[in-house]
Amino acid sequence: MQTTVDEIREKYPNPVAVCGSGVLKNSERYCVGGAVVMFAEISRTCSFPGGTSITEALIKLNRKLYWVIANEYALRIMHMNDLRNFEKAWEIVQEALNYGSAEGARR
Numbered sequence: 001m002q003t004t005v006d007e008i009r010e011k012y013p014n015p016v017a018v019c020g021s022g023v024l025k026n027s028e029r030y031c032v033g034g035a036v037v038m039f040a041e042i043s044r045t046c047s048f049p050g051g052t053s054i055t056e057a058l059i060k061l062n063r064k065l066y067w068v069i070a071n072e073y074a075l076r077i078m079h080m081n082d083l084r085n086f087e088k089a090w091e092i093v094q095e096a097l098n099y100g101s102a103e104g105a106r107r
Contacts, residue, residue, distance in 0.1 A: 002101065003061045005094040008039045017084045018048045031081045032089035033074065036061070051075055058093075064100030073099075 012035030030047035033054040040057035054074035059065050073096040080089035
């Protein structure tokens with residue numbers, strides 16, 4: 001069964017940007033990419049991962065993704081999260097999860 005962004009958001013509903021006092025020291029905080037990585041169980045403690053970890057997580061959640069495409073999604077997710085545009089970041093996660101499916105082809 002295909003993972004949906006709603007499943008990830010239910011478990012990790014409140015992402016934050018990495019900028020800010022004490023964010024990295026607070027294990028309760030995470031970015032959108034961190035939510036994806038922790039949901040995919042690439043890491044349980046990587047709440048502000050780099051592009052490689054997000055890419056690996058996207059591929060684990062959608063085996064139709066190629067590395068280069070998943071990495072592009074990962075970089076876009078990180079960029080939108082850094083801009084605090086969390087809704088757009090979640091939209092990009094959904095695009096990545098739908099890649100190669102009938103739903104992804106309609107977009």
